[in-house]
Structure formats: C-alpha cells, structure tokens
Amino acid sequence: MNQASALSSPAPRPLQGMAWGVLAVMLFSAGLPATRISVEAGMSGLFTGAGRAALGAVFATLLLLVTRQRLPAWHQWPRLGVVALGVVFGYPLLSSVALETVSATHSVLVTALLPLCTALFGAFLHHHRPRAGFWLCAVAGTALVLFYAGQQAEGHWQLADLWLLLSCVLCGLGYAEGARLAKELGSWQVICWALVLSLPLLLPIVWASWPATRVALPGWLSMLYLSSVSMFIGFFFWYRGLAMGGVTLVSQTQLLQPFGALWLAALLLGEPVSAQAVWICLGVVACVALGRRYA
Template identity: 35%
Template sequence: MKADNSAIAVLSIADDSHRRASRGSLLAGVGVLSFSGSLPATALAMRGFDPYLVAIGRAVLAALVAVICLRAAGAPLLPPRAHLRAYALIVLSVVIGFPLFSGLALAAGATTAHSAVVVGLLPAATAVFAVLRAGERPRPLFWTACAAGALSITVFTLTRGTGRFAGADVLLVLALLSAAVGYTEGGRLARETPGWRVISYALVLAAPITVPVTAVLAVVTPQEPSAESLAGFAYVGLVSMFLGFIPWYAGLAMGGIARAGQIQLAQPLLNLVWAWLLLHEEIGAATIAAALAVLACVAVTQASRRRPGVGT
C-alpha cells in the first residue's frame, strides 16, 4: 500500500509539473505574439522619429506605465539589492541593447523580413544562456540543431548581400545576444518575483539614463510625427517594452527558460506576416526558406531537450 501511495504521489507531481509547463508555454506564446510586431512597429516609428529616439524613448514611455503599476500595487519602486546585478544586465540587454541594435539595423538598410530571419536564432541563443546561467543541460542533438540553424542563417546573410556580413547583420547579432541575456536573467528572476515587476524594476532602474537621453534627443533630432509613426512608437513603448514581458517572463519562469523560450521559434514567421501586412515588404522565396529552416532547427532543439527533473 505504501508503494502504491508513493507511485500515486510521483504521478501527481509529474502531472502538476506538466500542467505548469503547459501554462508556461501558453504564456510564453502570448509574449511571442506581442513581440512579433516589434520590428515592423519600430520601422513605422522611425518614419517620423530618429532611430536613437525610438530606441531610448520607448523605455521612458514604458517606465511611466511601470511606475504607475508599482504604485498601484503598493510595491517598492526598486528591486532588492541582492538582485541588482541581474537587473543591470536586463537594463543593458532588453531595455537598451535590443531596441538600439535592432533599430539601428533597420536604419542601416535591413528589412524587417531580413531582420526577422536573422533574429530567428534567438530561441537557441536564449537556451545557450540558460545553460550558462540557469544550469540547464540539453542533449547533444540540441547543439547539433543549433549549429544547423546558425549555418542556415550564415548562408542566408551571405547570399542576400555581397558575400559577407553587412554592418546591419552585425547589429542584428548584437540585438540577438542582448535579448538572449535579458530573457535569461528575467526568467531567472521571475521564479521569485512576478514577471510584471521584473520588467518594471528594470525600466525604473534605467530611467536615470533613458529620461535625460530621451529629452536631449527630442531636442536635437529631427521629427516628423505622423499617425503611423506615433502608432509604431506607442506599440514598441507599451507592448514591446512592457506588456509583452508580463506573460513572457512568467512563461519562462513556469515552463523553463530553454523550453518555453523555444516558443519564440514562431516569431520569424509572424514577423514576416506583419512586415507584409503593415509595411508591404516583398518576401522572397529565400527569406521564407531561411525562416522555415530556422523553424525546423529550433523545433529539434525543443524536442531534444531532457524532461524537467532529468538534467534540465
């Protein structure tokens, strides 16, 4: 009888773990859907505003909302001192790094479709940092798929240009690495702190930098605001920089950083759809093929991971 009870307890724990992982994947999916409009919205915003102003100013808009939310919840405006290092990494990576590098890549001539494919390796990059920072241990097949994805992206970028990486591609890689760091750190913190507070704290900590820089840029850079540029700026400030992180960080914490992070494999294809619908960009066969290759490679990385509790 005792053995039967033990078996039931184990099955119950496994079932709870599976449900929690499923909820995490669902929340991560909502976050990915939110983030999928970021590149097209950035391109729209830059039709009326300077790329630097869009990249930094969006964090100011999000910080205003974050302060309101923290105050309404009665939460402190600053995180615990013990976590300041992790929050500093989030500030440098997803609050400043990704918006800046991705925006400059678009300004340098990269289309949103091209950018979406290159950034399509973000789930694999996030998994790498999950190994380094969160102690997860994927199987060898995982790394084989990552290498195949990297090769497909390399072939894509070289065949689309002059046979070498352009400056925009370097910026996109920096954006990719920035997001991977920020997602990993945020996912780790969200295990103890609600996801909305994680991104709120990061935005508040960044405010002493983002607010004065935005003020200066608003004065010294040319601006031609329009309905579409204002809509794009509002999207990247409210959704990409704040609302999207609420389900995203919660999903990473519940489903595991590497596992839930792989939900982002759908983002390149979603980006292509938004670029076609909103920006009327032409999407060639090579771009679609590269996006599908990344999709397949990252799908393998997810399927090859060990189950929670067995080395992950």
C-alpha cells in the first residue's frame, strides 16, 4: 500500500466520521437542484447524468496518475463495479432522466428513502439481520413516498417515480459497498477507481446524447458543479466518513440532505415548497431515523 492509501485508511473514529459525513451531505444537497438547472438549460437527462460522471472520471484519472496510485487487486475490481453501478450509473443517470419530467422538490421527497436503502445494504453486507422494527419503518416511509408521488400525479404513477426509487436502491448499494472498500483502498481512491472503470461506457453515452441545440450558461456551470463536487470531491468526504464512523452511524447524516435540497430548490429554482411537502419530508425522515435504529 502506498503512502496516500495508508493515510486515507483511518481507524474507527465515530465523531470525526460524522463530521466528514455532514460535510459531504452539505455538498450533495445541491445535486438534484443543479441537475434540474442543467435539464432546464437544454441538456437531456441522459447527457447530464453521463456527462457529470465522464468529466468526474477525467478528474479522477488525473489525480490517480499524479499521486501514482497502485492498481486495485483483481478481486477488488468486481466490487468497484458494484460501486460504479450505484453511484456512477444508477443514481446520476436515473435521477437526471427523472428530472426531465418532475421538479427538484418532487425528486427530493422521493429520494428521501436513500438513507434507508443505505442502512439496509450496510446491514446486509455486514451480515446483520434487521429487526422487525426496521421493516415496519421501511414500509411506513415507503408508503408516505408512494402517497405523495401518487397525489402529485393525481392518482397515476409517473415513470419518473420508478426511476427515482430505483436510483435510491442502486445508490444505497453503492454507498454500502464503497464504505467497505474505503477501508482497503482509501476513501477518495474508491470513487476515483469506480469512475475510471466506468469511463469506457460513459463516453459513448455522452457522444450519443450530446445536446443538438445551444445550452445556456447556467447549464454548463451546473454540470461543472455536478462533476467536480457531487460526483468527485463530495465522495472523498463521504467515503472517508463512512469508513471512519461506520455505515449505520454516519449514514444518519443523510437525514439532513432532503431539507438542504428543498431549501436550495426554492432558492435556486424558485420552486414552491408546500406545507404538505415539508410534513411528508419530516415523516419520511422520521421513519428513516427510527428504522435505522433497528438496522
């Protein structure tokens, strides 16, 4: 293991892990509003999702080369593929496609189930069996999200809601597996190698979905934020926090993300946040918090 990897494989320190987690969540909170800005500026959801990851992969490649990181072991590449499936393809692509037809506020409430998915996969990968209370809270939180989504669509399900729910499942898996790998490879090395592994698949998608019309400047600025912060730097802090404090504990910081994202959606996009949306968000977050206590 080289010096950079050794320095980024910290011993368990719960308080410091929580601090890193909160910092990461603050950065991730702007992800959905920024994605909506890119889509409104003229980018397709497919291009936004693949483009942010491809540009992030370029940053990752440069950093790995400059720091002369050793290649992961052969048995670690499939696990990096799981991370890539969740955090490089699953969440960015599916949430971006969903945001073509639904608001950032709507997306925030549906994806509020992400912490529950993270805790579930964290428990599964660490061979813990969640208690009955976890499943009750999971059902309650999911029911609230489905109620909101159905009411917004006047009783008819939207395909975007399916993409958002699936993105939560895949992202939760990527978070949990990435936390395990961070203890072996280092926090920032995990996302870097996952991005590099994904680049050969991302480039054809970017090329095929390149905007045919002019994209407004806010769209490109949002893309730059998504690729450099949401897709790259934020994961340095996130996986470091998960590795230091543990998945079950540090993933609780995700409870703050929906509120930050709602506030940013109102500030940046002018989207109205109804009292009902706030109450449902509070309800889902409460279900997630109680559920993870039993995870």
